[in-house]
Amino acid sequence: MAESGGVGIIADTSLQRHAIRMLLLEAGYPVIATLATEGCTTGALEDARVSLWVVDLEDENNREFLLESLPDLSRAPVLYGLGKAPARNSTDYSRWQRRLLTKLKALIPVTPKTKADPPKGQGKVLPWPLKPVSRQRTRHRPADEVWVLGASLGGPEAVKVFLDSLPEDLPVAFIYAQHIDRAFSQVLAATIARHSSFDVVTADEGQQLHQGEVLLAPVEQVIDIDDNRRVRLLSRGWSGPYSPSIDEVMALTRLAWPVSGAIIFSGMGEDGLVEAGNYVQEGLPVWTQSLDNAVSEVMPGAIQTAGFSSFSGTPEQLAQQLVNRIARQAAARREECPA
Template identity: 40%
Template sequence: MAAWLRSVTDQLAPAIALLASRRSRRDSLAEVLTAFGYRLVFVDGPQAMVPADLASVETDLWLLDVAEDCESIDWLLGQSDVPVLIGVGDTPAIDSEDYPRWQRQLYNKLLPLLGSPPTGVAPTFAAAKAPGLAGCVWVLAASLGGPNAVKAFLDLLPTTLPVAFVYAQHIDAAFEAQLPQIIGRHNDWRVVNCVAGARLAPGEVMVAPIERSMRFGPDGDVRLSDAPWPGPYQPAIESVIDEVMRSFAPACGAIIFSGMGEDGVAACGRMRQSGMEVWTQTAESATCAIMPQAVQDAGHSSRQGSPEQLAGALRDWLEQEWAVAP
């Protein structure tokens, strides 16, 4: 039997209709969504539903947590006139360090689709309040021709901006130590190689390690592993983008500069689907356009430009989104 949840006090909150296969998942998700301040207008499993039932639900978004195909899911994906969000990931144990990240990831998926609810509590994260932490974090990703492009980009950006960068460059490990000098000369950015325990600060560019994988802890500190990056590329741009999004969303983005291959395309899609910016270097300005073009061809690039144009665009974006003083 469908459960309809309405209250007099939350009429202005965006409405969510929830379909989840398991009762335990419906209960836990309903609790979290209500705590965020959203209005649950429908909660049920998909098995007993028919299209006529779904069409009668007045909602701003359908949230689906289902493990099987059925008529109701097919109808929503093809006929719904409101957004349909599929999947929220496995819910970590409530006392684990990954639980706040999962909450924030879910909230950040809802935010660009529904906006902020007028009441409720947005999930917080220790890293967002750490002293000196960057206002937002962007990935600078590159391969062949990348160092020159990234340097040209940084040369035109003032270090007073409330942003830090994680620079993922496909390069032989023998040149990793030289990357800060290569891209940091002629500008005032603090370009550093990645070390365990470090935290990103405004005006800083952190070079992703080549032979060791990295992640960010609950308070934004760097965690290094002796395990290599997954996949054929070192570092794995795919993993770097996913990790930055997991740790800093929605205050993050990515720029794909000159390079070969298609590393990072899928992660760029996930970033765009979550409402964050993904920009790419134009083919005519790149030494090798294969990597940025792959992102653009997949429909994941929200802006294209030369390194110089992208620098100006980021300054404008920060002025709009973060109220940077001119």
């Protein structure tokens, strides 16, 4: 267990706060704070003793407030969307308990002394080294190069800093696959778009992905990309234990855009590992967030251990690597076909 920190709980019902608190105490976790939403003051959220926040909110307004506030006020990662605690004598309780404790055990042993602070705030915008192209021109061009951004726990903070760091005229688009509860998906879109020059869009039937856009993969419904590179909404859910499936998103992107790549950020599990191998076989780049910078190193670590990651860095370093790569490609094309 972490010796220099513990867990903070935020829930908007007293029964849920009590259920989570009792489970943590019984498992031996130190509980630093148990807060209702009205108790989420700046001072409480900035408490340095909290190494992890467990958040479960039923009210949509409360969810939106905390998702926007926590990344700016707290350096601790956040677990949310656990679902209402079942009665302790029910068979569902053991599954709820096991799911929560499994996630906690992967995180709480890492203390602030040995783990770098997760990224927060607005990144410094990198310069585009070639002649700038106006935003109006780039925003109406179909994307020829599309990168997958894959993430789970700790991902929204890292992806936000990555996107904040990119110049607005970068000729690229992204598909962002984030493991998250469906109730938080709209708030996630608003949060990562807050300081970025990229437009965050949700999936609609028949839409085309343009340069300067980040397509947020839906949680509850599978998407596909047809031969005309248009989004199709399918009538089934994502395969496997994660929604959306990073592996599936990487596969459909690889098939639709031969010029593509993937960046795997902080997260738990090994989603994306299978497709990372396919990317490498086809000569497509796979990059990862550095392990000492990630809130949860499991997901990027699995890809690094398999030897599939050709570059690793902080979100800012990943942004710089992408800018440099696309600039080199653009410069090479101009040399081949001078105006």
